[in-house]
Amino acid sequence: MRCFNVRLLAVPTPARRPACARARRVRSRLSRLLGLWALLALPGLLAASAARAMPVAFTDSFMAMTDVSEHASEASVGYSFRRAWAVQAGYLNWTRDHLGRHPQRREITDLHLNHRLVRRNTPTSQLNVYVQAGLGHGRASERSQWDTVAQWGGQIDWETTRLYAAYKGHRYLADSFNHSAHAVLGGVSLYEVDYDQVQPWVVLEAKRISKWSERTELTLLARFIYRSAFVELGVNDHGQPRATLMYIWM
Amino acid sequence: MKRTLLTLALAAAPLLALAQPQAPQSLKAEVNGMVCSFCAQGIEKRMKTLSATQSVWVDLKNKTVAVEMKPGQRIDEATFRHEMKEAGYDVVRVEQVALSAAQIRAQQRK
Numbered sequence: 001m002r003c004f005n006v007r008l009l010a011v012p013t014p015a016r017r018p019a020c021a022r023a024r025r026v027r028s029r030l031s032r033l034l035g036l037w038a039l040l041a042l043p044g045l046l047a048a049s050a051a052r053a054m055p056v057a058f059t060d061s062f063m064a065m066t067d068v069s070e071h072a073s074e075a076s077v078g079y080s081f082r083r084a085w086a087v088q089a090g091y092l093n094w095t096r097d098h099l100g101r102h103p104q105r106r107e108i109t110d111l112h113l114n115h116r117l118v119r120r121n122t123p124t125s126q127l128n129v130y131v132q133a134g135l136g137h138g139r140a141s142e143r144s145q146w147d148t149v150a151q152w153g154g155q156i157d158w159e160t161t162r163l164y165a166a167y168k169g170h171r172y173l174a175d176s177f178n179h180s181a182h183a184v185l186g187g188v189s190l191y192e193v194d195y196d197q198v199q200p201w202v203v204l205e206a207k208r209i210s211k212w213s214e215r216t217e218l219t220l221l222a223r224f225i226y227r228s229a230f231v232e233l234g235v236n237d238h239g240q241p242r243a244t245l246m247y248i249w250m
Numbered sequence: 251m252k253r254t255l256l257t258l259a260l261a262a263a264p265l266l267a268l269a270q271p272q273a274p275q276s277l278k279a280e281v282n283g284m285v286c287s288f289c290a291q292g293i294e295k296r297m298k299t300l301s302a303t304q305s306v307w308v309d310l311k312n313k314t315v316a317v318e319m320k321p322g323q324r325i326d327e328a329t330f331r332h333e334m335k336e337a338g339y340d341v342v343r344v345e346q347v348a349l350s351a352a353q354i355r356a357q358q359r360k
Contacts, residue, residue, distance in 0.1 A: 057292060121340045159289075160285055
């Protein structure tokens, strides 16, 4: 049926069939319920693109992540309920000044499932491949209503005690918007450390969001890791600051 | 008289043995994939959920994990390997040594 098509409908409201309008109202209510549940699961923090940085921790652990910059904020809380699996509730907010007009905005809350497909451990390195999929509700500032949002994505990362490389890709699909976010990261640790020492890293991220970013954003980050805590402080190529925090506990 | 002394000595022997401090026992393992403390802290946390764990030492540089067991208690190898797997790591080899986690740490740092 046409009313279940997730693409933006071009048919004016009076011409829509009553059954389709009812179905839309039901979907909208379901979206709000899903979003409300996801919101209740959150610690009330802001959102994180770094939330995608470690989608699955160790079995029976919880993880909280938050990321703040001038035009984006994210937050999430997750639980790894078994080896290589985690469930995560997230909130995402993007804003931009589009063509000098009224600022545009995207807001998404969702619940998603993360799975670590691959982990390859060698004496000197670790390779991971993750996939993720979820549902939630989202809103584009150009429209006042909330829509169901489907999101899916993946991540591959490789790390040694001194080098780090990663690719992250996500798709966000709703009636009112359709974006793909891609990020490539590379980093180097200044020196090796023991388990009980803070490890400093320098990381460079290149990120672009389709139908949203006017250009690829470059961000230089200082990363500090100490046991359960992960902190990143950085600035992008427009001089805008960004901060990320992740914490894992059991 | 001699018989009495011998009987007393035999009776006291087990008590003397119990009074001797037991040497610490640890499982020392070579582990693959430990590249940062943020990832490897799951090892410490998983091992500490075992009731027989006294203390844990994770050595990133030497790719070693040492789990000291409480006196008189034991962690079998299968359980150890399972917990390492749950933490996301692969055990290359594991051995039981008569050292504490702190002694192993001091040895590794020499």
